[in-house]
Amino acid sequence: MITPAAIVAAASSAALVILGLALILTVWRVVAGPTLPDRILALDMLTGISIGLIAVIAVKTGFSLYIDIAISLGLVGFLATVAFARFVLSRGNFKSPAPPAKAGAKRRHAGGKK
Amino acid sequence: MMIDYILAAIVAVLLIAGALFALSAAIGLVRLPDLYTRMHAASKVGTVGSGLLLLAAGLYSQELAVLARAIAGFVFLLLTAPVSAHLLARAAHLCGYALGAVSVRDDMRKR
Numbered sequence: 001m002i003t004p005a006a007i008v009a010a011a012s013s014a015a016l017v018i019l020g021l022a023l024i025l026t027v028w029r030v031v032a033g034p035t036l037p038d039r040i041l042a043l044d045m046l047t048g049i050s051i052g053l054i055a056v057i058a059v060k061t062g063f064s065l066y067i068d069i070a071i072s073l074g075l076v077g078f079l080a081t082v083a084f085a086r087f088v089l090s091r092g093n094f095k096s097p098a099p100p101a102k103a104g105a106k107r108r109h110a111g112g113k114k
Numbered sequence: 115m116m117i118d119y120i121l122a123a124i125v126a127v128l129l130i131a132g133a134l135f136a137l138s139a140a141i142g143l144v145r146l147p148d149l150y151t152r153m154h155a156a157s158k159v160g161t162v163g164s165g166l167l168l169l170a171a172g173l174y175s176q177e178l179a180v181l182a183r184a185i186a187g188f189v190f191l192l193l194t195a196p197v198s199a200h201l202l203a204r205a206a207h208l209c210g211y212a213l214g215a216v217s218v219r220d221d222m223r224k225r
Contacts, residue, residue, distance in 0.1 A: 004122030008174065011126030015167070018133035022140035022163075029143045029152075037149050037206040041156050044198060045143055048160040049136050051191070052167035055184075056129060059171050064180040067171055071187040074164075074194070081198040089205040 012060045019053050036091075040084040047077030125174045132166030135159055148214030149206055157199035161191050 026049060029042040051070045058066035142155025165188040172184025207222055 004118040007119075007122040007126050008129075011129045015129040015133035018130075018137050022133070022137040025137075025140035025144050029140075035149065035206075035211055037202055037211055038152065040202060041149065041153055041199075042143060044202075045139065045156040045160050048156075048164045048191075048195075049140070051187075052132055052136050052164040055164070055167040055171040056133070059125065059129065059174045062175075064171070064175040064177065067168065067175075067180060067184050067187065070164075070168060070171075071183065071190065074187060074191055078194040078198055082201055085198070085201040085205040088202070088209060092209055 008059060012056050015056045016053070016060075019049060019056065023049050023053070037088055040081065040088070043084075044077060044081045047073060047080070051077075121173065121176070125170045128166050128170035128173070132163050132170060135163030135166060137163075139163055147216055149211060150203060150213060150217075153199050153203055157195045161195040165191055 023046070026042050026045050030039050030046065033039040033042055051074055054066050054070040054073065058064060058070070136159075139155050139159035142159060143152050146152045146155055168184045168187050168191075172181040175181065213220055
């Protein structure tokens with residue numbers, strides 16, 4: 001006979017594995033993201049995934065106090081993203097890659113320069 | 115006795131669904147071509163993913179106070195994710211970060 005606790009334990013273990021995969025993919029975007037806003041967006045997504053991770057750990061351990069930690073992490077993540085957006089706005093853009101098709105055309109034109 | 119199984123099944127479905135939503139948001143973040151389409155994946159799908167997981171944690175505790183806090187956290191996420199995504203997109207567009215090559219029109223471009 002499968003108990004309800006066993007069902008939830010199995011589901012939360014599976015959710016932990018899936019969230020770990022999502023975390024790895026998002027970290028890849030943080031590392032590889034071509035521009036600064038890409039990295040900021042991936043960091044925002046990272047806090048979202050860790051909120052979910054904390055909720056899964058709250059289910060797994062039975063401590064409902066973890067939900068408060070998740071809420072405060074959401075607040076911190078929101079403020080961090082707003083601050084980063086202001087930073088992007090004030091820093092300006094001095095390394096903007098052109099869209100790939102046009103960049104290829106430009107490179108063909110300026111072939112002698114490089 | 116039966117109600118425990120129903121609750122466990124609901125919590126399990128919410129957990130798996132939330133985790134899958136988060137995974138699809140991460141796949142979108144990796145696969146989509148430029149910042150603005152990635153923002154579409156990360157802000158909407160990622161919010162739903164973490165919100166479903168919070169809801170599962172609130173339901174599993176079987177306490178009204180914890181469930182109310184989880185729902186408050188979900189509502190907070192729903193309120194802040196569009197704001198932060200819009201701020202970031204607006205800042206990036208004002209600073210001239212280019213749209214991907216697959217984009218067909220840009221209504222915010224200065225004429």
